[in-house]
Amino acid sequence: MRIRDVTPFLLRGTERYGSGATGTEATDQGDWLLLIRVRTTEGGQAWADVETLAPVAARVVRGDGMGAMGFRTLEELLVGREFEDPAELWDELYIGSVYYGRRGVAMQALSAIDNCLWALRAQRDGVELADLLGGRRRDRIPAYASTLFRGTPEGNAEAARAYRERGFRGVKFGWGGFGVDAARDAEILAAITEALGDVALMVDPGWYLDEDGRPRLRTPAEEDAMLALLAEHRPTWVEDIVHPEQFERYAELRRDHPALRFAAGEQQATRWELGRLLETGGLHYLQPDLSRCGGLTVARGLVEPAVERGVQVVTHSWLTDLLHGYSLSLLATLPSAPWVEFNVAQSELSRGVVATRLALESDGTVLVPQAMPEVDETFVHRHAVQL
Structure with missing residues (x-):
């Protein structure tokens, strides 16, 4: 070609x-x-x-x-x-x-x-792309709804109920000012977990805070208090809470907070950085983003070392159905694929670029596409x- x-x-x-x-x-x-x-x-x-x-x-x-x-x-x-x-x-x-x-x-x-x-x-x-990448092992993958925290306990509970009723097997709430006010965080988590019932919860608190338009890192005390609160609710994982240059910090958190499971990788790029992140031993889930990490060439090379370390690969895919399609094709080839991230917070731009959108099936999964979603060129x- x-x-x-x-x-x-x-x-x-x-x-x-x-x-x-x-x-x-x-x-x-x-x-x-x-x-x-x-x-x-x-x-x-x-x-x-x-x-x-x-x-x-x-x-x-x-x-x-x-x-x-x-x-x-x-x-x-x-x-x-x-x-x-x-x-x-x-x-x-x-x-x-x-x-x-x-x-x-x-x-x-x-x-x-x-x-x-x-x-x-x-x-x-x-x-099919999945066959080219190593061979399709499955036709569908369980999906979690990926969204942002709402500003109130009531709003978060309302959103959680809606995702549960739509059939998602998991929901990830992220950012949205979480991790600033411990009392409010406790109320929000209680409201979400009650509304979700037996639906899995993932939490992405963000690795920095936005305070009146100015970014700052959490203090160690703030981080430990937030993780202690999260441990009470036993999320499936806590995601991407470490400064992207502090790789070894995940191993420390895993040691200090044994009740929690940690996920990361969306901030890292290249096989060298993601390999270094794996080598820390701090992760339970590795999350390469195919639109950031170096693409499929990089991500497919991480599968074997992740499997050897007992780490699940769950791609980060907070964008359009094009990224969902690439992610599903890779995940279909893995020995185990517990989740696909499904961005439910798509803007008009994100929704509109494909002619036919990928959909949640009645069993809470998304089908692995046989071909990439068609772009709406108009x-x-x-x-x-x-x-």
């Missing part, structure tokens, strides 16, 4: 990230969204989404590169290239952008491109801004 073009589509919306005081659904990043399309000279095309600072990442893909290697745009590195194995191009993209990249928006854009290359290879070979062009 030969790559014809790599095109970023920067979409503009009118909604903003956040949640309210009632059970009304929260909203993911609805102000900007970046999609990337890769086409081949043979007529194939594939799309992927990117959770990143979209206006910047768009220029990383298609912008003004420089003459020296290491300062090229990702499009410059790819157009005209032939490839068979998507992993062949990963190191070239990494090295070609190394002086401004390695992590952050460059790696996130690289991740989306990598996902597209895998989808293109599956198309060319006439096979919607994309209507919301795209000129680069």
